[in-house]
């Protein structure tokens with residue numbers, strides 16, 4: 001890999017992975033800078049989890065170059081693993097242990113762990129610290145999984161759908177945690193199906209479809225680049241609602257102003273949302 005690759009926390013070139021007759025990842029390229037929050041979006045089966053598993057060193061690849069914190073995950077040592085935080089989808093932790101015991105237990109695996117009490121508080125499990133794992137709700141279980149992913153104080157956090165099953169309050173609390181970790185300098189890669197989550201958290205995004213990146217950039221940039229046009233709506237004097245899709249909304253509004261000689265009744269101008277752009281890029285407009 002080049003010197004440039006080492007400035008990136010994650011560098012992927014031409015990644016390919018097949019499972020029997022399914023090509024899950026098909027020439028994927030990715031560059032994640034140190035210190036950024038990077039979102040990976042894509043429909044079910046696009047190859048996101050497979051990619052994250054390869055980055056974690058938990059799945060082999062067929063082709064391509066991969067560097068994670070300067071190391072090929074396929075040959076990652078224990079020291080390398082301690083620098084990479086992973087949130088497992090189904091952590092097999094002993095159900096009889098309490099939250100505090102579990103977090104403290106996992107802390108021992110790392111050379112420089114975070115403070116267990118602090119991490120329990122950060123994921124919003126302070127009131128449940130003495131509860132046994134078997135008594136936690138599904139969403140609380142996921143929060144514990146997140147706690148175990150960050151207890152080691154990782155430089156890079158790899159999160160595959162971290163907030164699935166979270167209630168809205170827990171999701172916002174998780175966002176605060178991600179921002180806090182990012183402010184401390186942690187690089188974060190997360191996959192998500194929640195566009196709002198991606199837009200709120202990610203400095204940059206990649207949209208994956210059929211195993212490759214089809215668009216990449218800052219959320220606002222993607223909207224600008226792929227979400228051309230706007231929708232102008234207004235109400236006619238006879239009370240009927242009107243709508244016009246246009247690439248030049250300012251001109252449309254100016255024309256309406258002249259016609260109405262001033263205030264335009266019920267005027268709205270809406271730009272495409274990230275969700276509109278996402279659906280367009282992944283060819284799912286018809287799914288709406």
Ligand SMILES: Nc1ncnc2c1ncn2[C@@H]1O[C@H](COP(=O)(O)OP(=O)(O)OP(=O)(O)O)[C@@H](O)[C@H]1O
Nearest residue numbers: 019022023024042043044045046047048049050051
């Ligand atoms: N262990 C496996 N064996 C065989 N096929 C697999 C395996 N894991 C994934 N696949 C297939 O590879 C493709 C990509 O799956 P992957 O889980 O990486 O997608 P994803 O983008 O994470 O999807 P989702 O959003 O549903 O989690 C899918 O067609 C899936 O069925």
